[in-house]
Amino acid sequence: MASDFKVSVILPMRNAAEWLPECLKGLLDQSYQDPFEISIFDDNSTDNSLHLVESFREQFAARQITLKVTQIKGGGPLGCGFAKNSAIKASSGEYLCFQDADDISHPNRIELQLQAAMGIPNVLVGSRFFRIPEDSTRRYTSWANRLTPQQLYTQIYTANGPTLIMPTWFCHRSLLQCGGFDETPGVPEDLILFYRHLNRGGSLKRVDEVLVTYRYHSQATTHSIQQETIWFHRLNRFSSCVLSEWNSFTIWNAGKQGRRFYRSLDAKLQKKVVAFCDVDSKKIANGFYIYEESSEVPKPRVPILHFRDASPPFVICVKLDLTGGEFEKNLQSLHLIEGKDYYLFS
Known part of the structure; x- marks a missing residue:
């Protein structure tokens, strides 16, 4: 033209x-x-x-x-x-x-x-x-x-x-x-x-x-x-372009958003999740997240660790700028490379 x-x-x-x-x-x-x-x-x-x-x-x-x-x-x-x-x-x-x-x-x-x-x-x-x-x-x-x-x-x-x-x-x-x-x-x-x-x-x-x-x-x-529609497109590309290339990974956030992310994954990717990590002592004290909705027997049990005890790569399901800079300090202390050792999925 x-x-x-x-x-x-x-x-x-x-x-x-x-x-x-x-x-x-x-x-x-x-x-x-x-x-x-x-x-x-x-x-x-x-x-x-x-x-x-x-x-x-x-x-x-x-x-x-x-x-x-x-x-x-x-x-x-x-x-x-x-x-x-x-x-x-x-x-x-x-x-x-x-x-x-x-x-x-x-x-x-x-x-x-x-x-x-x-x-x-x-x-x-x-x-x-x-x-x-x-x-x-x-x-x-x-x-x-x-x-x-x-x-x-x-x-x-x-x-x-x-x-x-x-x-x-x-x-x-x-x-x-x-x-x-x-x-x-x-x-x-x-x-x-x-x-x-x-x-x-x-x-x-x-x-x-x-x-x-x-x-x-x-x-x-x-x-x-709808936010659910946007979530689907984000997760679909993230799964195919990033998660499919990783052998295993940790989800940073053992709370609502991290668990939602885990439940949204297909069964093959869920098996790659080696742990959740967090700073909340109560969540860590629970020891495991049990995926009750799973049809598997026994139900999948995913360890919950302190972030310093967890291994990259990380999928970070934490919103930025909401913790007075504490989350950002914790992340920076690990000296990780974004796009290699972690991705944000907040």
């Missing part, structure tokens, strides 16, 4: 009138001087989103920014995956800049992310972000913005989702040749594409500047995805 533009902004929307003026103004104010395209797919909005988009058309034209709007009229919403794929299909840019209708791109976003992406084949580029309301997801925002380049790859199994958040994604068009976004209703289409990209040997890169204002609100589509 011949590219008419170097960059296409991919903007799916549904009933986004409350936020669109700020979103579109952010794209209008880009420091990137070459012509670019904004490909909008309207997912059957019932508010005045389309009218607001059209009100910006002349201003965009004056900046040599082409506005392309597509929609399928009638019926209910077709979903995030369908809307993103439709906007991509209607676009023609060599590079794709993903923009949610409720977020704001900072003026140098396209310029800096294009610089980061050029010359690196099959790279998914993200950026740091600012969250509004500012204290709405403090721990999540801190986690995402502080990840090291290596942790972009190792911390992909936490409940936080992709280590590069989707509203900051920027990539070459060819990256979507893996089939685009999953259009099945109720699935985490961003996480699925993220894992698929890594499965194909794709690389990750973050521009370490704040290039997006990422809005948190009750109507965000993120809230429509």
